[in-house]
Amino acid sequence: MSLMVAVSACFMALSFALLTTLALRHAVLGRRDQHTADAERRMRPLAIGLMEDGDPVPDLSQADQRALATVMGRYSRKVSGGTSERIGGYFREGGGLAAELEGMRSRRAWRRAAAAYALGDMACPEVVPMLAAALEDRNDEVRAAAVRSLGRLRDPTVTETLVESLVAHRVPRGMAGAALLQLGSDAVPELRRIAAHEDAAVRQVAMTVLGLVGDSGDADVALVALRDPAADVRAAAARALARIGTGSAEPALREALGDPEHFVRAHAARALGAIGAYTAVPRLVEIARTDRFKPARAAAQAVAAIDPETLVAEAAGPDAGAHLHEAADLALI
Numbered sequence: 001m002s003l004m005v006a007v008s009a010c011f012m013a014l015s016f017a018l019l020t021t022l023a024l025r026h027a028v029l030g031r032r033d034q035h036t037a038d039a040e041r042r043m044r045p046l047a048i049g050l051m052e053d054g055d056p057v058p059d060l061s062q063a064d065q066r067a068l069a070t071v072m073g074r075y076s077r078k079v080s081g082g083t084s085e086r087i088g089g090y091f092r093e094g095g096g097l098a099a100e101l102e103g104m105r106s107r108r109a110w111r112r113a114a115a116a117y118a119l120g121d122m123a124c125p126e127v128v129p130m131l132a133a134a135l136e137d138r139n140d141e142v143r144a145a146a147v148r149s150l151g152r153l154r155d156p157t158v159t160e161t162l163v164e165s166l167v168a169h170r171v172p173r174g175m176a177g178a179a180l181l182q183l184g185s186d187a188v189p190e191l192r193r194i195a196a197h198e199d200a201a202v203r204q205v206a207m208t209v210l211g212l213v214g215d216s217g218d219a220d221v222a223l224v225a226l227r228d229p230a231a232d233v234r235a236a237a238a239r240a241l242a243r244i245g246t247g248s249a250e251p252a253l254r255e256a257l258g259d260p261e262h263f264v265r266a267h268a269a270r271a272l273g274a275i276g277a278y279t280a281v282p283r284l285v286e287i288a289r290t291d292r293f294k295p296a297r298a299a300a301q302a303v304a305a306i307d308p309e310t311l312v313a314e315a316a317g318p319d320a321g322a323h324l325h326e327a328a329d330l331a332l333i
């Protein structure tokens with residue numbers, strides 16, 4: 001009995017110690033977050049003055065310079081040209097850049113991650129090679145911070161590196177995708193080039209992003225990819241054409257309705273609906289009646305987008321099938 005009491009007492013002591021440790025950690029992190037918020041609040045007027053009027057900034061500690069960089073980073077999408085040069089000049093001359101570059105060489109992963117994060121907000125394009133190299137860091141938090149900062153700096157020369165890191169799962173997919181989108185139309189030439197990459201997964205990502213940041217002038221690359229040996233690349237090409245395609249893409253998309261992979265057929269049907277391919281309606285109706293679930297449903301929805309009157313007429317037929325009926329019902333809502 002006494003042994004059970006002793007064991008219970010030990011468990012209670014361990015539980016108390018654990019709860020105390022968690023409480024202390026929560027308090028420490030809370031104070032740290034409050035300190036960071038206070039620093040950023042103090043830096044906001046300095047950041048606005050530097051960006052808008054080029055006002056001189058007093059000497060700041062390394063922690064305050066990092067807080068200033070964070071505040072400036074929130075406005076990074078709205079600044080360019082002379083404003084970016086002023087921001088970069090401040091951190092070069094004020095020592096903030098040098099301190100974070102030194103941090104990138106630290107043996108401590110948290111310090112490298114903090115430095116990689118801060119460098120993205122300092123508007124110093126010369127750090128891009130070091131951040132790109134950090135995508136190979138052994139620590140996942142460092143790699144994540146590096147990819148975030150590369151997106152902030154918007155240097156299109158790192159497009160292929162970002163795509164390859166995403167494909168290799170070295171960086172979080174969402175963060176890499178966000179970084180690629182931040183590069184925007186500046187990345188289009190690189191995306192067009194790597195759309196012919198030897199790795200099918202790289203081609204797929206390149207085509208996906210091109211469909212988001214490109215325009216109708218890039219449809220030629222998607223039309224080539226629509227005949228790619230890899231089905232995932234063909235599907236990405238069809239998705240891209242749904243956004244950037246024009247009427248000239250209709251013949252290739254109609255051909256893709258016969259693709260051996262059902263998900264490619266589904267994306268081709270959606271793309272035909274998106275570009276308003278009227279002459280494809282009979283083929284889409286056929287697919288809506290006879291194909292597998294995804295392509296059949298996509299084809300019915302495409303008919304609804306292109307020609308609602310034909311949809312209603314076809315849905316009234318005896319062999320219309322569930323997908324045409326569903327699309328017709330939705331069209332009447």
